[in-house]
Amino acid sequence: MTDLVLSAEEARVLGCLMEKAVTTPDHYPLSVNALINACNQTTNREPVVDYDESTIERALEALRDKNLSRRVRATGQRVVKHRHVIDETLQLTVPEFAVLGVLLLRDAQTPGELKQRTERWHSFRSLDDVEQALERLGQRGYAEQLARRPGQKEARWRTLIVEAGAAPAASAAPAVPAAPGAVLVEPEPVAVPRSVEPAPEPVARSLDVRNPATGEAIRSVAVTEEGEIAQKVARARRAQPDWGARAYDDRARAMRAFRELLAAEAEECAQITTAETGKPITQSRNEVRAVLDRIDWNVAHVGAAIAPRVVTAAGAGPVEERITHEPVGVVAHISAWNYPYFVALNSIVPALLAGNAVLYKPSEHATLTGLRLVDLMHRSGVPVDVIQVIVGAGPTGAALVGAEIDMCCFTGSYATGRRVAQAAAERLIRLQLELGGNDGAYVADDVDVDAAALALAEGAFYNGGQSCSAVERIYVHDAIFDEFLAAFVDVVSGMRVGDPADEATELGPLARNAQLDVLDAQIADACSLGARIVCGGARLDRPGNWFAPTVLVDVHGAMRLMRDETFGPVIGVQRVRDDADAVAQLDDTDYGLGAAVFTNSRARAERILADLDVGNAYWNTSDRSSVRLPWAGRRHSGLGVSMSESGVRTFVREKSWHLA
Ligand code: NAD
Numbered sequence: 001m002t003d004l005v006l007s008a009e010e011a012r013v014l015g016c017l018m019e020k021a022v023t024t025p026d027h028y029p030l031s032v033n034a035l036i037n038a039c040n041q042t043t044n045r046e047p048v049v050d051y052d053e054s055t056i057e058r059a060l061e062a063l064r065d066k067n068l069s070r071r072v073r074a075t076g077q078r079v080v081k082h083r084h085v086i087d088e089t090l091q092l093t094v095p096e097f098a099v100l101g102v103l104l105l106r107d108a109q110t111p112g113e114l115k116q117r118t119e120r121w122h123s124f125r126s127l128d129d130v131e132q133a134l135e136r137l138g139q140r141g142y143a144e145q146l147a148r149r150p151g152q153k154e155a156r157w158r159t160l161i162v163e164a165g166a167a168p169a170a171s172a173a174p175a176v177p178a179a180p181g182a183v184l185v186e187p188e189p190v191a192v193p194r195s196v197e198p199a200p201e202p203v204a205r206s207l208d209v210r211n212p213a214t215g216e217a218i219r220s221v222a223v224t225e226e227g228e229i230a231q232k233v234a235r236a237r238r239a240q241p242d243w244g245a246r247a248y249d250d251r252a253r254a255m256r257a258f259r260e261l262l263a264a265e266a267e268e269c270a271q272i273t274t275a276e277t278g279k280p281i282t283q284s285r286n287e288v289r290a291v292l293d294r295i296d297w298n299v300a301h302v303g304a305a306i307a308p309r310v311v312t313a314a315g316a317g318p319v320e321e322r323i324t325h326e327p328v329g330v331v332a333h334i335s336a337w338n339y340p341y342f343v344a345l346n347s348i349v350p351a352l353l354a355g356n357a358v359l360y361k362p363s364e365h366a367t368l369t370g371l372r373l374v375d376l377m378h379r380s381g382v383p384v385d386v387i388q389v390i391v392g393a394g395p396t397g398a399a400l401v402g403a404e405i406d407m408c409c410f411t412g413s414y415a416t417g418r419r420v421a422q423a424a425a426e427r428l429i430r431l432q433l434e435l436g437g438n439d440g441a442y443v444a445d446d447v448d449v450d451a452a453a454l455a456l457a458e459g460a461f462y463n464g465g466q467s468c469s470a471v472e473r474i475y476v477h478d479a480i481f482d483e484f485l486a487a488f489v490d491v492v493s494g495m496r497v498g499d500p501a502d503e504a505t506e507l508g509p510l511a512r513n514a515q516l517d518v519l520d521a522q523i524a525d526a527c528s529l530g531a532r533i534v535c536g537g538a539r540l541d542r543p544g545n546w547f548a549p550t551v552l553v554d555v556h557g558a559m560r561l562m563r564d565e566t567f568g569p570v571i572g573v574q575r576v577r578d579d580a581d582a583v584a585q586l587d588d589t590d591y592g593l594g595a596a597v598f599t600n601s602r603a604r605a606e607r608i609l610a611d612l613d614v615g616n617a618y619w620n621t622s623d624r625s626s627v628r629l630p631w632a633g634r635r636h637s638g639l640g641v642s643m644s645e646s647g648v649r650t651f652v653r654e655k656s657w658h659l660a
Helices: 008-021 031-042 053-066 068-074 083-089 094-105 111-121 127-140 142-148 150-164 170-175 226-245 248-264 266-277 281-305 340-353 367-379 394-402 414-427 449-465 478-493 514-528 579-586 602-610 644-651
Strands: 206-210 217-222 309-312 320-327 330-334 357-361 387-389 407-411 430-434 439-443 471-477 532-535 550-553 570-576 594-598 616-619 652-659
Touching: 206 367, 217 367, 226 320, 226 330, 226 357, 226 387, 226 394, 248 266, 248 281, 248 340, 248 367, 266 281, 266 340, 266 367, 281 340, 281 644, 330 340, 330 394, 340 357, 340 367, 340 407, 340 644, 357 367, 357 394, 367 387, 394 407, 394 414, 407 414, 414 430, 439 449, 439 579, 449 471, 449 478, 449 570, 449 594, 471 478, 471 579, 478 532, 478 550, 478 570, 514 532, 514 550, 514 570, 570 579, 579 602, 594 602, 602 616, 644 652
Parallel strands: 330 357, 330 407, 357 387, 407 430, 439 471, 439 594, 471 570, 550 570, 594 616
Antiparallel strands: 206 217, 309 320, 320 652, 532 550
16 A cells, blocks of 8 residues: 655645634535635635635636546546535545545646656555545544644644655745644654655745735745746747737737726735735835836737838849748746836736747745736736746746746846846847846936925835835035935935825835845945935834835945945935036946936936936936836846837847848
8 A cells, every 4th residue: 555645735735725624524515615725726826715705606617617527537537526526425524625636736638647747746646546545544534633633733734744755854844834823833743654755846835925014924825846837838838829820919909908907906906016015005006007008008019019021122122121020939027026017017018919928927025916917817818828927936036047938038136137147048048137226316506406306205215215226326416415415305204104005105114124134234334434324224113124214425436325226215315526527426336227317407417318328318307117218227237128119029039031
């Protein structure tokens, strides 16, 4: 008799089901719901934690559509002959249901795929194995034990996993997502004989989404394992040619439907983003609203940008020359969290419209937003394999870059971007990098000081300063320095810092806890080199990732505050002698995303901006992007172009025709 050996993922699912069991009698009444939940967990959709009627109905509908029972029969798994048998006739114990859930998860498209999966997962080699496992699980009476000791349900899951041989070591315990309010205690050792050694498995992982305003857990989401990434890439590759061959209007129709759904669910989407990133709710709403226009622009312009072009018509020369555009193929998009709608959709929408398939890895700090976006796309008619979500943090992103993709669009920090570029170079795939910034702004001596102070406070502190194009350094003409500083500090110190869900809030928490250390270190370094804090300067003493809006003076270009990306509500203000000094300071950076000049003279601004090595030149504004303009950071700020017609062509390969 073979022992039941669960993969880490299976054990995790089992854990979820067992948790449900604690509150239910010996016989499990939530059969189908539980299975749906299990399916959701392993397909990286948002886990269905709180069942409501419509969720269950939708999921049931999806299961019906999949014609699960017929396929199960076809693949010979007679244990699960018919869903209704499970519902109405079979009185299975909780663990039996758990195992059935696992079996359903293995529902494969073809007998070959089933075999492949079975081999990969190293268990349930035959139907006898399954039946014996069911029997043994039933005998062990886990449900009863759990029901008697509800406080230790987490420990029992972990014990169970160890017994089942899925977790290679105690360190793998976080594989089990904690149910809200679950008590984490060490597992009791339970001696259970094991007749086979556990097969090596990737460690199951889940991603805990937390509210940065409070530090509280919101939800746990299954991470996409490396093997699953390969499968998703393969599915995308199979689906792409059909999607790419469709008429442009077909793809545009799906994008328009997506736009309408996003508009209809805008408020819910904004709230998800605010909850997981800490972005003030009014700013989340602004982003969702603004991205709708970007979708419109893409729908209206991508078709023309990728239409065939005759360069020399027939008869105009000995050879007709023509250009056509073909999709790149399978595009990975690895996203940052700070503008999750802009960053993701700036790439995904034109990529899909141009006929590519997309594997989208949202940032680990904006996972729920990413899951929602993909859900909306599927509901809008984009085939499920044409846009797929990959959940996880850095290692998952690295695995995605290393998979058999044709292109990687990456948005994130310079440090990570370099690693991505090195990995992409291994396979020489197309690469687009949108990286960090260190934008400077110059305030000339002819400005309306109050207006400039207001505009720059927004440029530096909008979204908590967590924008790639946030103003990170301010240079002020000597003649108005004191006046400007007073006005600027006045605005900054009056900012309403608070609950991001509150409409009055202007400054929320930082999305990432680790960034607090970066800010502390930059301020300490600056102060050790002579800088002075004129407002803020420290964390706020409350749960969550809070930092006071901070202004420093007596700063200079050797300080990390001025050289590195700050990505938080902290800014240095430096005095400059004249325009030439300002140009020298603005250009004294490794980054090249943007620079701003505040002056009453457009000619003066254009003269200064023309000399700067940046992709974005701002006059009397800052921290702005437009879908109509190319977004192309220079030096450490990136490679390639997004948005505008130039950005659209990022997602196609040109073919040159020489027709004699
Ligand atoms: P990050 O570099 O930490 O992470 C970005 C993404 O890369 C995440 O999805 C992360 O999981 C993934 N990742 C991490 N390690 C990886 C690896 N080795 N291989 C592949 N993927 C990996 O950046 P972040 O904190 O999410 O975002 C902030 C940064 O993004 C800032 O520097 C900001 O300026 C930049 N950004 C740039 C733009 C732009 O348009 N230029 C826009 C938004 C954000």
